[in-house]
Amino acid sequence: MGIGANKPAKNCITSENYIFLRVMKFSLEHTATDCKARAGRITTDHGEILTPIFMPVGTAATVKGIFHRDLTDEAGAQIILGNTYHLYLRPGMDIMERAGGIHGFSSWQGPVLTDSGGFQVFSLAECRKITEEGVTFRSHIDGSKHLFTPEKVMDIERTIGADIMMAFDECPPGTAEKSYAAKSLALTNRWLERCFNRYHQTQPKYGHYQSLFPIVQGCTYADLREESARFVQQFDADGYAIGGLAVGEPAEVMYSMIEVVNAVLPTDRPRYLMGVGTPANILEAIERGVDMFDCVMPTRNGRNGMLFTTEGIINIRNKKWEDDFSPIDPAGLCFVDTTYTKAYLRHLATSGEMMAAQIASLHNIAFYLWLVGEARKHILAGDFKAWKTEILPVIGRRL
16 A cells, blocks of 8 residues: 555544544744744644654653652653563563553653654664564563564554654664665655554554654655655654664764654654754754754763753762762753762762662753753744853863
8 A cells, every 4th residue: 555545634643433533733832043943832632732842762661760640740750661672572562552551550640752662673673683574573571472563663662652653663773875875764764654554554552643654764865854854744744853863874964864764854843853963953953943852872871970050061989079069960850860969879879879870860861851952932922042052062071
């Protein structure tokens, strides 16, 4: 079935038994006059999302070490991610469906986005095989053999119940030769047709609407990126993702690819840059018109003692913080910032106490959400670019 076959009306999806009105909406509130930065609002069945937005990564239906209460009340999280590959393997789709999907299973009541598992599968380079049908791989847990096809991934994401589902794609390395990148993109395009066909043949299981975002690929080749960005628009999706960046290419190349893609993608749909990145990466991408971000960096780096603060970057394990009784971050982005001192957090980290990872992770997530929140304020105020120029040297310096 081709991309034009049985295409539903723009504002609904259909099956033999039902019509489900499109309820995800994106309103663009303001675009900067001196750059492409945008402030918008996404409406889903599980709540609104103010953009630009950072989405904490909850790989296994949890953001490591953080209570949902603290994600919302302290850090200000509006949407979190779940991982299709990991949730498929454990706890499995039988448990997920019986629990009522990821919202019922985890008790998170806000919007959820699921990736397709493609990045995880393709990172298993020594235990997977790519064919036209899909990808055969072995579980990192027990070595069992599995097959992900575009159709199966759509069924899995329907069962997980995310508000936003990602299409199944191949994610080539950032250093891939152009011949491989072109072949990979062609396969991704064929899989995308199959994803949308399956999406239109199925329906949400838990009574809320689910969007499907295509993923723009093309590695670091501008013509392939432009081709991909034009191709995905045929599906009239609720939003579009930019994948395959921050996978080894220089930052300036990544920014160039974002500019190429965003010059083609429609302005009335949200744009999601997958797996990016550092605070500087995020602000540079916002300047170029990106609306949504995710990255494991806040929690992963936090567990290893790195804190992003309003004064600069801290390695809390360094001896210099041993007798520093100042707050973790005087800006007080969440309760841990002014409740605990740098000296105390260093003590916890060097003692191997699990609370060190919890404190650092919550602080870092709060920092990332503060950063995109400030970016939104300055976009609306009309001085985003000047603010970005001032703040980047401050938050990027090593303390």
